[in-house]
Amino acid sequence: MGKGYGPGMDAADIALLETAPLVDIDALPDLLGWTLKPEGLCRDDTCVIVPNRSSIERDGKVDLAAVAGLLDRPVVVDETAQLVAIGASREQRRSAVNDLRAPDFQLPDLDGTWHALSDHRSKKRLLVAFSSW
Amino acid sequence: MDGITYPVLLDKDHVVTELYAISNVPTVILIDGDDTIVQPNWNAYATDTFKEFTGIESSNQLDAIRRWVIDGDVMMDAEAARTAVGDLSADEEAARLHFRLANHLRTNGDEVGSERHFDRACGLAPHDWTIRRASMPLRGGDPFGAEFFELYEEFNAAGRPYHGVITERP
Numbered sequence: 001m002g003k004g005y006g007p008g009m010d011a012a013d014i015a016l017l018e019t020a021p022l023v024d025i026d027a028l029p030d031l032l033g034w035t036l037k038p039e040g041l042c043r044d045d046t047c048v049i050v051p052n053r054s055s056i057e058r059d060g061k062v063d064l065a066a067v068a069g070l071l072d073r074p075v076v077v078d079e080t081a082q083l084v085a086i087g088a089s090r091e092q093r094r095s096a097v098n099d100l101r102a103p104d105f106q107l108p109d110l111d112g113t114w115h116a117l118s119d120h121r122s123k124k125r126l127l128v129a130f131s132s133w
Numbered sequence: 134m135d136g137i138t139y140p141v142l143l144d145k146d147h148v149v150t151e152l153y154a155i156s157n158v159p160t161v162i163l164i165d166g167d168d169t170i171v172q173p174n175w176n177a178y179a180t181d182t183f184k185e186f187t188g189i190e191s192s193n194q195l196d197a198i199r200r201w202v203i204d205g206d207v208m209m210d211a212e213a214a215r216t217a218v219g220d221l222s223a224d225e226e227a228a229r230l231h232f233r234l235a236n237h238l239r240t241n242g243d244e245v246g247s248e249r250h251f252d253r254a255c256g257l258a259p260h261d262w263t264i265r266r267a268s269m270p271l272r273g274g275d276p277f278g279a280e281f282f283e284l285y286e287e288f289n290a291a292g293r294p295y296h297g298v299i300t301e302r303p
Contacts, residue, residue, distance in 0.1 A: 014148055016233055074223070076230040081238060081246050085230035088151055090220075096153050097218045100170040100211065102162070103152045107142035115140045117164070124202060125164040128179075129144075129155050133266060133276035 013105075015086040021077045022061045032086070034071070036062060041070060102127075146236060150263045151229045154221045156296045157262040161194075163201055171207045173218045174297025189299075209298075217298050228258035232268065239271060248272065260284075260291050 017031055029035045033043055036057065040047040048070055050056060056066040064084045068075035074087040088103075095101040102125075106116040117125065149155065153162060155174060163172035176187070177194040184190065200206040209217065221229075235250035251268045258264045265284055269276040288294070 014146075014151065016146070016237055074226040074230060076227055076234060078234055078238075078246070078250070081234075081243065083234055083237065085234050087226055087230055090226075093152060093154060094220060096170065097173070097220050098215055100173065100214055102164045102168045102170050104168075105148055105152055107144050107148065109140050109142055115142055121168065122166040124166060126139075126198065127149075127153075127162040127164060129149055129153075129160040129162075130158045131263075131267065133270060 013092075014088050015084075017064065017084040017086070018082065019064070019084060020079070020082045021064045021084050022058075023064060025057065025060055025062050028062055028067070032064070032067065034067065041067065146233045147229055147263055147267070151221075151226070154218055154225075154296045155263060156225070156258075156260075156294070160297060161198075163198070163207075170214065171201065172209065172298075173214050174295075175208075176295060176297065176299045208300075218296050221296070224257040225261060228254040228261060228264050231257065232264055235268070236271065260288050260294050262288075 015032060019027075019031065023031060025036050034041045034048075035043070036050075037047070040049045042048075050070060056062050056070065064086070065075045065077050068086045071089055072091060073089045076085045077083070078085075092103055096103050102117065104116060104118045106114050108114050117127070144150075153160075153174065157176065159176065159178060161172070161175045161177040162170060163175075165171050175194075176189070177198075178184075178187070178189055178191040179195065181191050197208055201208075231250040231254035235247045235254060238244075238250065239247035251272055255265045255268060262284075266276055266281065268274075269280050274280050293299075
């Protein structure tokens with residue numbers, strides 16, 4: 001399945017992965033946008049230190065749940081269905097809740113056209129979350 | 134609103150409720166041009182349709198929005214805004230992931246697996262309308278039926294928890 005939610009978001013934001021939690025190290029960048037390197041878990045210019053390598057890596061495999069934990073992201077694994085759901089980093093949500101920085105997101109309209117909050121940057125924006133149930 | 138167009142977006146996996154810690158709708162957020170949230174999660178209404186349930190007068194809220202748009206007048210200072218929304222608990226985070234898994238399994242025809250995750254989601258966040266009420270129609274229930282009133286009573290008994298601000302501007 002598409003890993004992220006929208007063309008500009010990838011699994012580094014919010015992910016629902018169709019896989020068992022143990023994956024090949026080489027598959028990690030494609031699945032989650034992070035790469036396991038000697039210096040740690042890296043994405044673009046950012047690296048997160050892995051204090052205990054054996055806690056996330058065994059025999060060439062990495063545990064996605066442990067990786068999520070290191071990235072301070074919530075995770076739920078369904079072993080039966082072979083699904084791994086990984087949420088946004090808590091730091092990102094705290095940036096909204098406590099630092100008042102609006103996180104960007106992308107969602108489709110009824111016609112399937114994607115819209116991002118950042119499409120309207122520099123304008124005042126009224127965001128309404130509603131439901132018709 | 135006459136003459137105003139705006140995109141209406143579908144969020145079937147509840148991405149926004151996770152990113153902004155939203156637990157009920159409608160939740161309104163005012164965001165400045167520089168991405169600063171000037172009014173965090175706010176239970177505001179464009180009409181008085183639900184006034185009987187909420188006791189909230191929409192015209193006051195519309196006036197407040199108008200004053201922000203026209204005069205840049207905000208309802209809370211930054212200090213108050215920073216503490217206005219309680220962060221999601223670990224259970225509420227997990228509930229969102231279970232909701233997403235339930236949705237995914239339902240779409241793929243695994244009803245048993247889907248129900249298991251919906252049960253978990255609702256157990257973890259029993260007073261979260263974006264989880265529990267939103268799950269009702271997806272599970273073949275009636276979001277306006279007996280289940281709704283059961284949730285409404287439990288929600289009231291729990292003190293009507295909400296991640297955000299429930300106020301009218303005087």
